[in-house]
Amino acid sequence: MQPDALETRPYHDFSAQIQGRMVAQRIPSSATIEVTRRCPLECAHCYNNLAMGDVEARRGELSYDEHRDLLDQIADVGCLWILYTGGEIFARKDFLDIYTYAKKKGFLITLFTNGTLITPRVADCLVEWRPFSIEITLYGSTKETYERLTGIPGSYDRCLRGIHLLLERGLPLKLKTVAVSINKHEVGEMKRFAEGLGVGFKFDSMINPRIDCSRSPIGVRLQPWEIVKMDLEDPERVAEWKKFAARYNRPAPSEQSDELYQCGGGVNGFAIDPEGKMSICVLSHFDTFDLRRGSFREGWDHFLRQVRRKKITRVTKCTGCQIKPMCGMCPANGELENGDPESPVDFLCHVAHLRAKALEIPVPPHGDCEYCEGGSSHTVLADSLESLDKRAAEKWMSFTESKPLFPILADERNAGTGCCSCGR
């Protein structure tokens, strides 16, 4: 008989090894599935939310039977990871039916939610059908800020209840936030709150226009200097950026890759929107394949393969930019910001150059770039650096108060009725 009939590997080793093979074989291993765009919150920064009562949106969503068929198809082609997102996933009354069907098919499932619709029934179901991970987005550490961003009175308490229900059941929860002008001063407190609970925390500051072309989210987007200031205040983030730059910022090769897409979209990843349209990622909607009109296999083997093979049509300042890995520019960002996947996004360019300057990371010349020395926006960069210097004394990420936030959770932890940090 063969040795090692049962081999045990740490999850991260397994993931890294199998992902490499899946990419090489172009196996669609990672799905991002938006089950709905409806959401009970009305966040100012959101790129895709629709009202709970949007009848047209609800009618257009894939049915439970269509989701089951989709799950059967993607299981057959080797998909292992699913990220369910929205909108708000629990806005769909049948989401747990979809989810448990996916669990029975053997997917490793991550759930993105705002937590406000998590009830004891939902949490109990998640205990029985345990997800790989659940990520709840916080919008503030105080009720005032949270609800100013979400626009819904009572949403703060409902979110805390959701967190509490998951933690007391020992479910694998992580917290995160989107830093915008409304809540930037509370990111540090949100981080401390997560640390106090013993759960992971991360934040992102990049905001896109909405997929329906509205630019309303830009109204709450942080200024480039504010984004970099938050980096600089967090030593871990600074270290990560420097490590990232050392690893990925490379001199431009003599022969540039002429592929438009440089990510895993269409190689091992794909996104499916609430109506069953498949695309490279959730932000990209220029090229979609209607899974109501063709099978997943057809969409993956032919349509998405062709999308992934698209070539750039012109040289831009991004083409030879060596700090592109620090920028986040991708065709989806170009689509959303400029209506053109190849058009550089000025905001991202500004942030990347400012971040490099602040972290003393070299920026070799890369063509006609406004933010490089001699460029038309170089003075704008200088102004941003000045803003950083002027506001250096302010500590948005520091923790000025020692009293516990989120009193519902803190009280229970102190009362010894179960540890909210470990959930036991």
Next chain:
Amino acid sequence: MTRSIANETVVVPVRGQVGDLDAIYNLNEVGGFIWEQIDGRKSISQVAEAVHGEFEVALEQAEKETSEFIAALEAAGMIEPCGPKAQGMQTDALEA
């Protein structure tokens, strides 16, 4: 349950209070075959006989290695004995 992913057979926890997914279990061809035999009705001896027939190994060797493999699965919390206990693990039915 098991999933066949990129030429690997992977055990994926589906239901109940499994711990956080910090380890992944891979099954080789023989392991995958044994896993498929575990249906809540067969005993270890019956599974070993199936291994003996499928892989053309001596029955004694099949019994020894099947028992070792099943013990490893049980230790990992991936299966448990079910049905009436008669002669310990040797005759317990197994359930994934």
